[in-house]
Amino acid sequence: MLHISAADVDRALTFPGLVEVLRDAFRDGAVQPVRHHHAVERPGSAGSTLLLMPAWTDFKAADGKDGHIGVKIVTVSPDNNAIGKPAVMGLYLLLDGATGEPEALIDGQRLTQWRTASASALAASFLAREDASRLLVIGAGALSSFLAKAHSAVRPIKEIRIWNRTPANAEKVAAALRAEGFAAEAASDLEAELGQADIVSSATISQTPLVKGARLKAGAHVDLVGGFTPDMREADDDAISRARVFVDTRAGATKEAGDIVKPLASGVLKEADIVAELAELARGQKKGRESAEEITLFKSVGAALEDLAAGIAVYRALKR
Structure with missing residues (x-):
């Protein structure tokens, strides 16, 4: 069994490549039971959420083998931010589809970042204007730079703005992107940026809407990634009513996403x-x-099919 680190995942994947892997995966389908969603209460804290996300291929792979089984185990602990640790932790276990033999244990945090951003980019390939060049990323968490890179892989992004409630965190993300050659700057005025962005990609766990529909310009595409419970809300009613609405899966979005x-x-x-x-x-x-x-709007809550497809892609790349 391969033990695959975050650095290994980075080495195995590219955003253009993973977008196409996910395009094929959504086209071909997989078995993905409703994910287990458990609240872990801890007195004196915000508590944690435990997510179990299984999926398996129900068809023979192109190489004639019986595909794969996979399960992601994730915890979301908001209080981690106060001690300098990521709120989201996880592991992905990939198994042989015929025998159940473990094939790989993959850094679930990194796999989630890659597949989540690439799913948003896949949606943008259908929903964002072909000439979309200005991207606004709301939130400066671990996912923010992945979203910036993924959207830049499918649209001709020339300007990236990062907004966060803590400006220093936005500048940190922008500086890291600049170091990789992206034209990124921290933004101070969220409402002004909403009025200029061709793509708005929001990755927060806010319960108060940050994306104000009245501010969006004609032709904008809104990508909502962060909220994963019915209490979380990143976009207001104006954004929903002004837009044509799309989701990653109806089953997930209509039950788990506060924005829907x-x-x-x-x-x-x-x-x-x-x-x-x-x-x-x-x-x-x-x-x-x-x-x-x-105006188009895409709400993502995450699908186990995405993890399975990304996990298989990582495993095959590193096995080669």
């Missing part, structure tokens, strides 16, 4: 208003962007 659950409950959004999920876009069953002026 709350508008459904209030009547701002109807289930029929959700235009498509990623699999329907990847298979050509539904159309993405239809005009240059429309």
Whole structure:
């Protein structure tokens, strides 16, 4: 069994390559039971969330083998930020699809960052304008630089702005991106940036909407990544009502994502208003962007299929 570190994952993947891996995965499908979602209460703290995300291929792989089984074990502990540790921790276990033999134990944190950002970029390949050049990233957590790089892999991004409640953290992310050759700057005025961005990518665990729909310009694409419970909300009702709405999976987004659950409950959004999920876009069953002026919005809560596809890609690259 291979033990695959974060550095190994970085060495094995590229954003253009993983976007195409995910495109194929959503087109071909996999078995992905509803993920286990458990609250871990701790007196005197915000508590943690334990997520178990299994998936397996239900078809023979191109090499004739019986595919793979995988499960991701993730914890989300918001209080970790106060002690300088990431809020999200995890491991991914990849198994042989026929025998169940363990094949790889992969750094789940890094795998999640790569697949989450690449899923957003895959959605943007259907939903963002072809000429989208200005990207606003809201949040300066571990995922922020991955989102900037992934979106830059599918659209001609020339300007990147990073906004965070703590400006120093935004500048830290922007400086790291500049060191890699990206034109990135920290932003101080969120509402002004919302009015200029071609793509808005938000990765926070806020319960108060940060993306104000009234500020969005015509033709903008909104990518909501952070909220993963019904209480979390990154975009307001105006953003939902002004946009054509897409999700990674209907089953997940309509049950777990506050950005979808709350508008459904209030009547701002109807289930029929959700235009498509990623699999329907990847298979050509539904159309993405239809005009240059429309606003599109993609809500991601994460799908086990994404982890499985990314884990297989990492395993095969390093095994070679």
